[in-house]
Amino acid sequence: MDKLKNKVAVITGGNSGIGFGIAEAFKNEGAKGAITGRNQNTLNSSVKALNSNFIGITGDVTNINDLEGIFKQTSDRFGEIDILVVNAGGVVDGVPLETILDITEDNYDQYMNLNLKGAYFTVKKALPYLKDGASVILIGSSAAHRAYPGMAIYGAAKAALIHFAKGLSLDLLSRKIRVNALSPGTIETPVFTKFVPENQLSQVKQTWLDITPSNRLGLPSDIGNAAVFLASEESSFIVGTEILSDGGLTNMSLMK
Secondary structure: OOOOOOOEEEEOOOOOHHHHHHHHHHHHOOOEEEEEEOOHHHHHHHHHHOHHHEEEEEOOOOOHHHHHHHHHHHHHHHOOEEEEEEOOOOOOOOOOOOOOOOOOHHHHHHHHHHHHHHHHHHHHHHHHHEEEEEEEEEEOOHHHOOOOOOOHHHHHHHHHHHHHHHHHHHHOHHHOOEEEEEEEOOEOOOOHHHHOOHHHHHHHHHHHHHHOOOOOOEOHHHHHHHHHHHHOHHHOOOOOOEEEEOOOOOOOOOOO
16 A cells, blocks of 8 residues: 555645545555645544645635645645645536526636636646656546536536646656546535535436446545556556546446
8 A cells, every 4th residue: 555655745625525535545555745625624624534644725726826825835844746636626616507598707707717727727836846757637527528507617627627638748748747637427525515405416316327337426535546546656658648437427328
């Protein structure tokens, strides 16, 4: 259990859900570093669960000053950073996923700022603190490949993020920094409650189960295990591409 022994990692949005699953998998493989989040309570509880391996840093990836602080604090504590997981993103609090009929310009900007601009500048602000040869993992989504009602903006942002894996890898070739995308399918996390009413939760989850060939929802640990691979030397020849961890949702269809 030492694929990432003594590696320094930063996981944005690492205080819950997929991000915490990645941080936990990294800890189990010997990594140390920082997780970030905006909710201080969940940040505190997550750091406690990770023991002394990780520190928690409060920060908003849409705020450039916060990004500067995240990487400086991590570097001051642990030294140069080996692994960056750009995970913060998803549903904007208080802004439901809607169709073009209902989305406002402000809604659009909020979703793009969180899911695309924030990701781009997370990588940019990390560069002075990243080791040459570091691994950068951008958390995409199967929604980049399939259209779903009300998710056009979110899906487009994640599709652009997957392209960033290619373009940023080219930009950073001289430093041997690998950038790859890891795209989850439907994962069992508290995010469901952000956009699904409690009385519809079971029905919505069953709908996703019905179209997922593996016949189960993913777990944060599934994404964590895939992230360990991309962060480790085992993936040293993998650069500028995407790994789908979605139970077959994107590339296979079930006949019902």
